[in-house]
Amino acid sequence: MSERFDAILIGAGHNGLVCAGLLAKAGKRVLVLEANDQVGGAAVTRPFADGYSVSSCAHLLYQLQPAVSKDLGLKLDYAAKKMETIALAESGNHIRYSGSEVDGVSDEDKKSYKAFHKRMSGFADLLQKYFNKTPPRLGTKDKKDLFTLAQLGFDVRRMGKTEMRELLRLIGINIFDETEERFSNPALKGAVSLDAVLGTHLGPRSPNTIMTYIYRLCAGHGAVSLPSGGMGSVTQAIAQAARDNGAVIRTGVRVKRVVVDNGRVAGVETEGGETLESWIVVSNAGPKTTVMDLVQTRHFETGFIRRVNNIRAKGNAAKLHLALDGLPSFKGLEKKDYGQRLLIAGDSDYVERAFNPAKYGRCSTEPVMEITFPSVHDKSLAPPGKHVMSAIVQYVPYGLHDGWDESAKEAFKQTAINTLAKYAPDIADKITAAELLTPLDLENEFNLPGGHWHHGELTLDQFLFVRPVGGAAQYAMPLDGLYLCGAGAHPGGGVMGAAGRNAAREILSREK
Ligand SMILES: Cc1cc2nc3c(=O)[nH]c(=O)nc-3n(C[C@H](O)[C@H](O)[C@H](O)COP(=O)(O)OP(=O)(O)OC[C@H]3O[C@@H](n4cnc5c(N)ncnc54)[C@H](O)[C@@H]3O)c2cc1C
Secondary structure: OOOEEOEEEEOOEHHHHHHHHHHHHOOOOEEEEEOOOOOEOOOOEEEEEOOEEEEOOOOOEOOOOHHHHHHHOOOOOEEEEEEOEEEOOOOOOOEEEEOOEEEOOOHHHHHHHHHHHHHHHHHHHHHHHHHOOOOOOOOOOOHHHHHHHHHHHHHHHHOOHHHHHHHHHHOOOOHHHHHHHHOOOHHHHHHHHHHHHOOOOOOOOOOOHHHHHHHHHOOOOOOEEEEOOOHHHHHHHHHHHHHHOOOEEEEOOOEEEEEEEOOEEEEEEEOOOOEEEEOOEEEOOOHHHHHHHHHOHHHOOHHHHHHHHOOOOOOOOEEEEEEEOOOOOOOOOOHHHHHOEEEEOOOHHHHHHHHHHHHHOOOOOOOEEEEEOHHHOOHHHOOOOOEEEEEEEEOOOOOOOOOOOHHHHHHHHHHHHHHHHOOOOOHHHHEEEEEEEOHHHHHHHHOOHHHOOOOOOOOHHHOHHHOOOOOOOOOEOOOEOEEEOOOOOOOOOOOOOHHHHHHHHHHHHHOO
């Protein structure tokens, strides 16, 4: 054994950095070990073609918790704030929405959307409050747990009978039925459906998709921003705050295993053969990776291992990055519109049809997309006069039925470009370079388990009290000194920093 730290963090994703920063701020001697050469995990900016850079996984900021910014004193620069969403129609008759306002639909739909957004945002506000708390354990007599449970009950009750009933009715059902009942405009139904299923292995007809829609509205009610310099600038700022508080961050160091001594963690061993001592090890890696690979199963009970092994994390979101000679000509878009968030979602049936092949390990033949042209706002990302397109494309299964190889990737890249060409017929002529990152690439390059946005599906059986699994939902794993701080823990993924902050607070309250 060599150097000793108060806490060692495995991974410098944004959650690991938040956790490290807060532990260091509290006076702990903290070391962060990151396998990649860059900090930020799935929120980084990196070059993908000569002169062109892009936010490689996450590309829009909309859930960063104000408490995280406050605690770490973050000051972020934005290239664009509160971007509008434009749901594209092949005809060019697009609809647009921002906050609770929607344009391009009937007056009836406008009214209905306003009421729907208000209700969903109200539920999101309730959930948001618990994003910043450790979920209570069920069935204990611990005062803190009982208090949080009582508070949750009180907060739900305080919404009033109607809202309380609605929440209970809606939380487990699907977004498809709700959009069918409320709206008549097909594009609006499609866009709301896509907002509910981005980053999941769910289609609009799947249960839990109202919950995932509410989840998306947490923090900013869905208002999306583009940080200057891409998402990497956010994680660089968090890393700097952690360093300013005294945390040491080492990149290019992969942790091979967690050292366990006498039934508790004692440090980590790196792939380079270095051993570093600490009684506290906090993992920003996925829960399954942490338990099965880094610690190893023999240190846990069989029942716990079974639950961890059953965590579902099948990534379906791919990233498509295009280096463009100039902006393509989308039918019905004005120049200023290219700076907004664009969706290809057809209607809710289109989104469900896009999901269908993924159930059988095949890619969508007509994918859904969330598209941005960040270079419209941020000149640092492309050479003068040129542009970058960044798109999340679904559904692209992690476990492709016939396996991923270059030809499968090339075929899907072409499918995605053909889909784009229905809206922007000249797009192929503008492309000078293209990068497609499948969920398997995301796992290999960013260590994202299953290439999954949330390190584990976001459904009621893997949420709140049981995220990642029962017996480990309070950041502390059932092995003394071992904690989780990433998207696989409560409340889940998205660049929000809540899991990292909650984990730090939990560690500080337990390990005095
Ligand atoms: C395609 C895609 C698009 C997305 N788009 C958005 C978006 O627009 N907006 C949004 O808010 N969210 C988005 N997300 C989700 C978001 O990126 C993630 O939920 C979030 O980044 C997770 O952060 P984290 O810190 O918990 O984990 P991660 O970012 O996954 O970080 C974990 C870190 O741990 C490191 N690590 C793992 N194992 C080891 C080891 N053994 N040794 C050392 N280091 C290790 C990894 O290299 C990584 O740096 C997207 C995700 C994907 C996949």
